[in-house]
Amino acid sequence: MKDLQFFRKLFSYYFILIFTTTLYTILFCQFEIEIAFNFIENCLFAFLLITLSFFFKKANYRKLYGLFSFVFFSTSILFESVYYLLFQVFFSASSIFVLLDSNFNESLDFINFYIEYKEIFLIISIIIYSFYIFKILNNYNYEISTPLKKKGFIYILTIVLILTYLKVSKNIIYNFPYLFSKSFIEYYQTSSSFDNYSSNSIGSFTNVKSISNNDNPVYVLILGESTVRSHMQLYGYERSTTPFLNQISKELLVFSDVISPHTLTVESINKMLTLTNYESEDNKPSGSILQLANAAGYNTYWLSNQRPIGIFESLVTKIALSASETSFVSTAYGQHNRTLDQTLIPKIRKVLKESNKFPKFIVVHLMGAHFKYENRYPDSMKTAFKSIESDRILTQKQLIQDEYDRAILNTDYVITEIIKSVKKYAKHSAVLYVSDHGEELDDLERLGHNEDFATKSMYDIPFFLWQSEAYKNDSVLFFDPNRKYMTDDLFHSLAEILEINANEVDFTRSIFSKYFQSRPRVILNNQDYDIKF
Numbered sequence: 001m002k003d004l005q006f007f008r009k010l011f012s013y014y015f016i017l018i019f020t021t022t023l024y025t026i027l028f029c030q031f032e033i034e035i036a037f038n039f040i041e042n043c044l045f046a047f048l049l050i051t052l053s054f055f056f057k058k059a060n061y062r063k064l065y066g067l068f069s070f071v072f073f074s075t076s077i078l079f080e081s082v083y084y085l086l087f088q089v090f091f092s093a094s095s096i097f098v099l100l101d102s103n104f105n106e107s108l109d110f111i112n113f114y115i116e117y118k119e120i121f122l123i124i125s126i127i128i129y130s131f132y133i134f135k136i137l138n139n140y141n142y143e144i145s146t147p148l149k150k151k152g153f154i155y156i157l158t159i160v161l162i163l164t165y166l167k168v169s170k171n172i173i174y175n176f177p178y179l180f181s182k183s184f185i186e187y188y189q190t191s192s193s194f195d196n197y198s199s200n201s202i203g204s205f206t207n208v209k210s211i212s213n214n215d216n217p218v219y220v221l222i223l224g225e226s227t228v229r230s231h232m233q234l235y236g237y238e239r240s241t242t243p244f245l246n247q248i249s250k251e252l253l254v255f256s257d258v259i260s261p262h263t264l265t266v267e268s269i270n271k272m273l274t275l276t277n278y279e280s281e282d283n284k285p286s287g288s289i290l291q292l293a294n295a296a297g298y299n300t301y302w303l304s305n306q307r308p309i310g311i312f313e314s315l316v317t318k319i320a321l322s323a324s325e326t327s328f329v330s331t332a333y334g335q336h337n338r339t340l341d342q343t344l345i346p347k348i349r350k351v352l353k354e355s356n357k358f359p360k361f362i363v364v365h366l367m368g369a370h371f372k373y374e375n376r377y378p379d380s381m382k383t384a385f386k387s388i389e390s391d392r393i394l395t396q397k398q399l400i401q402d403e404y405d406r407a408i409l410n411t412d413y414v415i416t417e418i419i420k421s422v423k424k425y426a427k428h429s430a431v432l433y434v435s436d437h438g439e440e441l442d443d444l445e446r447l448g449h450n451e452d453f454a455t456k457s458m459y460d461i462p463f464f465l466w467q468s469e470a471y472k473n474d475s476v477l478f479f480d481p482n483r484k485y486m487t488d489d490l491f492h493s494l495a496e497i498l499e500i501n502a503n504e505v506d507f508t509r510s511i512f513s514k515y516f517q518s519r520p521r522v523i524l525n526n527q528d529y530d531i532k533f
Helices: 002-028 033-055 059-087 093-100 104-114 117-138 148-168 176-192 195-199 243-247 265-273 289-295 314-320 341-353 396-425 469-474 487-498
Strands: 218-224 252-255 299-304 325-328 360-365 429-435 463-467
Touching (some): 002 033, 002 117, 059 117, 218 396, 265 314, 265 487, 289 487, 314 360, 341 360, 396 429, 463 469
Parallel strands (some): 299 325, 299 360
Antiparallel strands (some): 252 463
């Protein structure tokens, strides 16, 4: 009985902390089932920590462990809760990457930008409560009545059952100490493979030459995500999903028949930004457009709203790390990322304001219209494109398309703000927008993007270029809006925009070249897109 009272009393202190922080999280965050799983995991973790105290024979050792374990637990809850309040996602290797990749000033900017009163209140509350409980525990009677040898088997069985449940149910992924340790290991394992990209910033290009005579030109590549052109008003869609771009449509070169080489981000971007294409894939040629720009004397930047480390993200980050500067504003996995793309706009303006005399090449990687679509736009856009059905409930297809169209509307805003900023700060400039791949929205059985059941919409992407007046007057870009093109050759088109020559650059593969040579657009290993669709 004494042992049970000892356990119940200790657990009540842990439970109050767990319950109140969970309630606070639900109050200020969009409720997700993972919050409930995290609550269960925290209760079991507290149960486990207290059970371990029974293995200490002496009361003073048990007291020392009890104080340490509570401080350890409350610290974990503090970091876990505040981090979730900030990003509505749990800790990961990407979190460590972003933290270690930031300097002191960037850390201060981060704190000023993200930390609000609700986080400050929670931090202060947890600290005060922890100090209060620490004082109680310091004066607590840690004597127990039952010797370890009599109930040792029960304690061991309890620990084994808890650990087994956490592992089998996968609830262990919500345990902060486990996540922190696992993330550090994953970070160092992954970052070690980045070394050859981050250390070799200029690649192995030969006879690299910048053919631009202009001072401080600025070129921006905006990489969209999961954006199909059929849902853009700019391409004739009936809904006003691109009102800002439509206002400046006369300033844009809009290409109507561009496709992606794959329906997945990693495969697409690898081919888009490097020399790799379908014809050369077996030879595995090396070199990215960032390395080429570096070799030509550019200052290069990679600004991303996608996490840097993950099964789908790390290969893209390898390319990104060739840039002179990188910045990642999110650590969340795709569908859980709630950081809006407009978060990148102040960072872009900061880069544009820099007074160095080098030309700039800026790659902006958006979340665009990545699922979950409802996480891609602000509350102010929630009423846009709301389907009206007076006699029946909206179909799932209508709900999905409403949310997707709002994501496109937000992308329209972000692209236009970037163009406005470039126009303001750079006289000789150009901005290219292209998506990594499209998205299926009509056939709900194939919703999203998956090459196992590929559809035309998964490949059909928007592709358009804005140019400043000075750039238009000096450049010799050729424009055929109906030119058939696949973005596995984007490297060469970007080289032409950037006005860079090298032995490895082939302008017959550039969509902007008058010497362009069309070729079969091969997808899905050996299928011709134009025949298949």
